[in-house]
Amino acid sequence: MDISYSYAKLRCNYGRQPMFCERGPEMCDTIATNKAEFKHFILRNPVHQPTQHTPIYWHNEINTIRAEYTTTGVNHAEGGWPKDVPVTDPEATQRYRRKIEKDDNYISCVMSGASGIDHYVLQNNAIDMYRTYYVEMPSMPDVERSSCRLVNVYRDLPSRRPISSICWQPDGQRYAVTYVNVNWNRVPRAPIECYLWDVENANYPEVTIKGTCPLLDLQFNQRNTNVLAGGLMNGQVGTWDRRKGGLPVVTCPPHVAHRELVRKVLFINAKSGKEFFSTGPDGAVKWWDMRNMSEPTDEMIMDAAKSSFDVPTMAKATGGSALEFEPTMPSRFLLGTENGLVLCGNRKGKTPLEKIPLKFEAHLGPVWSVERNPNFLKNFLTVGDWMVRVWSEDCRESSIIMSPPHRHKITAAAWSPTRMSLMVVMQWNGVLAVWDFLRRQYEPALTMQVCAEPLLAVRMHESGTLAACGSRNGNVYMIELSPNLAFSDRSDKGILTAMFERESKRERILEARMREIRLKRMQAEERGGSPRGSTGDAGPPIGDRDLVEATTAYMQHARRELAAM
DSSP states (O other): OOOOOOOOOOGGGTTOOOOOOOOOOOOOOOOOOOGGGGGGOOOOSSOOOOOOOSOOOOOOOOOOSOOOOOOOOOOOOSTTSOTTSOTTOHHHHHHHHHHHHTSHHHHHHHHHHHHHHHHHHHHHHHSOTTOOTTOSSOOOOOOOOOOEEEEEEEOOSSSOOOEEEEEEOTTSSEEEEEEOOBOTTOOBSSOOOEEEEETTBOSSOSEEEOOSSOEEEEEEOSSSTTEEEEEETTSOEEEEEGGGOSSOSEEOOGGGSOSSOOOEEEEOOOSSSOEEEEEOTTSEEEEEETTBOSSOSEEEEOOOOSSTTOOOOTTTOOOEEEEEEOTTSTTEEEEEETTSEEEEEETTOOSHHHHSOEEEEOOSSOOOEEEEOSSOTTEEEEEETTEEEEEETTBOSSOSEEOOOOSSOEEEEEEOSSOTTEEEEEETTSEEEEEETTTOSSSOSEEEEOOSSOEEEEEEOTTSSEEEEEETTSOEEEEEEOHHHHSOOTTHHHHHHHHHHHHHHHHHHHHHHHHHHHHHHHHHHHHTSOHHHHHHHTOSOTHHHHHHHHHHHHHHHHHHHHHHO
């Protein structure tokens, strides 16, 4: 039997896809059994076999010390030529080349490397680099995969201090972080410095921000990105300049500051670009001008008046816990309070009712976050009572979308600036939940266990791909979202608009129905009769027909969405 076969083939045909064909089996050789070997078989019973039942341990050593890197550079101007050979003279360089080529070491190096070079040259000639392989195979549809990954961790240097706020620089290269660690008497238990981090360097902060007392919030100026405004724990507000170091440039006097700590500071869309406003638990909202910090330019007491004759007082004011400002609405803002209300303020209002035209009873406890949707300004989210709610300014009595109550406390949430239907939610157990209302409304589209400690703050990057999450141990986790979670499709805006309108219409119908029930109950109580009997005698209410129609339309739309999936 021949065990070798030689054939000729062009080198350019090597490496191509092999083509196989079906073929029947062939008998190459057979070996007959030897019956004489059967006599040598001995059955042994029992068989003695040693066995080790004790546990086996290994001793491994691993280096867990964090590596620190530095960036250095060398300017090599002349290249690899000797000092006595002028690089700009072609004759001198040619003479030097001839001298090197006559050297025995040069000849031996070329001869030793010729075999390897010849191998790679032949390999390049064998592979057709300009051919597109597997073109005839049908392309598979792209599978949408939602994912997020941890890019970097920025750790607090001196100690583990909880993070109170995070703010991105408008150009997206830096972000400011404030740390607060105090006892019940508001005495600092750790250093009070705050940091300005560079995204590319997680080893050391770029600038250290210092104040007379702990900073609770820092915000970048949208026009001059080197200037920051912050709120202190003693009620004062101040400004810092990154180019001048970490000390404050100017702070307001104590007698015009807030009576309590400053929760939030935000820049407003003014012509000068140097105005901002602040709020705190004292119930006042104050506007400041960086050019003159001796007194606030304006002040509003957040006391929700019931009539135009009521005079707002600081004794009845509700303390602020969250603040939101939209640049396209320069005179209006949203304030989340400590007693669960969300107040819509109007700076240009003259009467108490015009200054606070809208009031939402959002939560039973404090409102930890409030933020408008960047694409749908009438809709905003609130965080409190272990849940997240999405509100519409057209529906004041109830939210249009709400998450189920979670087992772990929800601490913060933020909308995505590029994907209009997505929001990022932080939880006390260190889980990051990504909610996409175009995919699911009853549960998050993606969850990720970021860390073991609680997450306290989150701020989205303007590109929509990065989310900075702050924890209780002072760590900032940079999370990168997949492209399908960072960008919107062409049809997303229309679908989300229809969804918000549908939910708003449903809530308006329910509000009208509840008002009708309350009115009939009041009328029955005034007549001295039974509310249940008077409601039953009046016949079927008018709002039930609209409610049934809205429910039918919603169920039909849900069936179409399920069929499309």
